[in-house]
Amino acid sequence: MRHRIAVIGGGPGGLTFARVLHRHGRHVTIFERDAGPDARPPGGTLDLHEGLGQFALDRAGLLPEFRAISRPEGQAMRILDTDGTVLRDWHPADDERANPEIDRGQLRDLLLGDLDVHWGRPVTRVTPTGQGGARVHVADGSAEVFDLVVGADGAWSRTRTAVSPVTPQYTGVTNVETSLDDVDTRHPELARLIGDGSLAAYGINRGLVAQRNSGGHVKVYAHFRAPLDESPGGSEEIRSSMLVLFDGWSDRLLDLLRHGGTFTHRPLYVLPVEHTWAHVPGVTLLGDAAHLMPPLGAGANLAMMDGAELAESIVGTADLDDAVRAFEERMWARAARWAGITAAGLDRLVNPDPAAAVALFDEVQPS
Numbered sequence: 001m002r003h004r005i006a007v008i009g010g011g012p013g014g015l016t017f018a019r020v021l022h023r024h025g026r027h028v029t030i031f032e033r034d035a036g037p038d039a040r041p042p043g044g045t046l047d048l049h050e051g052l053g054q055f056a057l058d059r060a061g062l063l064p065e066f067r068a069i070s071r072p073e074g075q076a077m078r079i080l081d082t083d084g085t086v087l088r089d090w091h092p093a094d095d096e097r098a099n100p101e102i103d104r105g106q107l108r109d110l111l112l113g114d115l116d117v118h119w120g121r122p123v124t125r126v127t128p129t130g131q132g133g134a135r136v137h138v139a140d141g142s143a144e145v146f147d148l149v150v151g152a153d154g155a156w157s158r159t160r161t162a163v164s165p166v167t168p169q170y171t172g173v174t175n176v177e178t179s180l181d182d183v184d185t186r187h188p189e190l191a192r193l194i195g196d197g198s199l200a201a202y203g204i205n206r207g208l209v210a211q212r213n214s215g216g217h218v219k220v221y222a223h224f225r226a227p228l229d230e231s232p233g234g235s236e237e238i239r240s241s242m243l244v245l246f247d248g249w250s251d252r253l254l255d256l257l258r259h260g261g262t263f264t265h266r267p268l269y270v271l272p273v274e275h276t277w278a279h280v281p282g283v284t285l286l287g288d289a290a291h292l293m294p295p296l297g298a299g300a301n302l303a304m305m306d307g308a309e310l311a312e313s314i315v316g317t318a319d320l321d322d323a324v325r326a327f328e329e330r331m332w333a334r335a336a337r338w339a340g341i342t343a344a345g346l347d348r349l350v351n352p353d354p355a356a357a358v359a360l361f362d363e364v365q366p367s
């Protein structure tokens with residue numbers, strides 16, 4: 001029997017789920033809030049791990065295409081002291097493919113392929129029918145019943161309330177984001193400083209990270225401990241407050257902020273490390289909707305792994321509910337492990353002792 005399946009959200013998790021089912025000849029209805037694939041900037045580069053994001057792409061049959069467009073050189077990592085002294089400078093070996101980088105837009109296009117997405121259809125809520133299925137309510141007032149609804153709608157999931165009362169909580173750390181375009185031509189000194197991959201510097205309870213994307217685009221992230229600020233002001237006010245916060249740091253590092261374009265203020269929220277729920281027939285969650293954690297290089301990988309696993313669990317058994325239950329058990333265990341790792345990582349990266357951040361990199365970088 002072919003089940004009627006919907007996924008809410010066309011991010012890395014939802015699209016991987018749909019793509020793997022599609023590979024097995026199964027149709028999924030994808031509801032996406034955005035009006036189209038280019039409705040908003042896709043965000044920064046992602047490193048896809050061999051055993052997670054790359055594994056999921058393999059299950060989707062997309063690993064060769066990923067290898068052709070990803071950037072293994074983007075695994076390079078340089079750490080500076082706040083005065084600009086180079087403390088660490090790692091370069092990947094020529095054949096190193098553990099965590100190559102890919103632009104989010106490229107990943108989205110790769111996963112999208114010829115999938116049929118219902119763009120511009122924000123879901124307002126999902127309600128279990130009580131008979132094994134669930135109803136999807138869309139902002140235009142329409143509603144549709146499916147045998148399974150998968151909430152892959154990110155941090156502020158509208159699907160989550162169907163299974164869990166838990167909401168994301170502020171970590172005490174805020175991320176401010178800006179970017180530089182055409183860095184090799186317009187800011188060659190910064191381009192040399194950043195190198196092929198990422199640059200990071202850590203001070204007391206704060207850090208500055210610059211990550212190269214393709215096409216000379218660089219994303220800059222400033223993160224710091226602070227009470228939740230719900231009215232940080234406009235882009236120029238945020239830039240000024242960052243220049244005050246990082247006052248005294250090397251001019252080369254401050255240039256990342258001085259030359260940045262638009263500044264965006266993003267407090268970091270997380271779900272509890274062990275977020276589980278009593279199984280609800282007809283609805284489940286994956287990715288950030290299920291296990292939002294600090295942005296330390298795991299979230300998209302886990303969302304994709306979830307998507308691939310749930311899809312394969314569904315094609316591997318005739319009993320849809322059994323497939324979802326088995327998936328949830330595996331996902332919860334994996335997510336709790338990574339949520340613990342990333343929570344501890346955030347504490348060390350945004351720490352009163354900047355040496356704690358450098359020591360963390362020493363532990364995870366290949367020697």
Ligand SMILES: Cc1cc2nc3c(=O)[nH]c(=O)nc-3n(C[C@H](O)[C@H](O)[C@H](O)COP(=O)(O)OP(=O)(O)OC[C@H]3O[C@@H](n4cnc5c(N)ncnc54)[C@H](O)[C@@H]3O)c2cc1C
Pocket residue numbers: 008009010011012013014031032033034044045046047121122123124152153154155156157158175221286287288289295296297298299300301302303
């Ligand atoms: C600064 C930063 C850097 C990061 N770097 C990395 C990294 O290097 N590696 C890594 O693995 N992870 C990284 N992450 C984490 C990663 O971005 C997320 O974990 C990942 O995007 C989660 O994927 P998802 O598919 O679960 O949700 P999302 O990517 O949030 O996608 C959710 C989708 O659902 C749609 N949607 C939302 N609400 C609705 C609705 N009501 N109706 C319909 N559609 C809806 C959204 O428009 C979106 O398309 C980073 C995060 C940040 C903030």
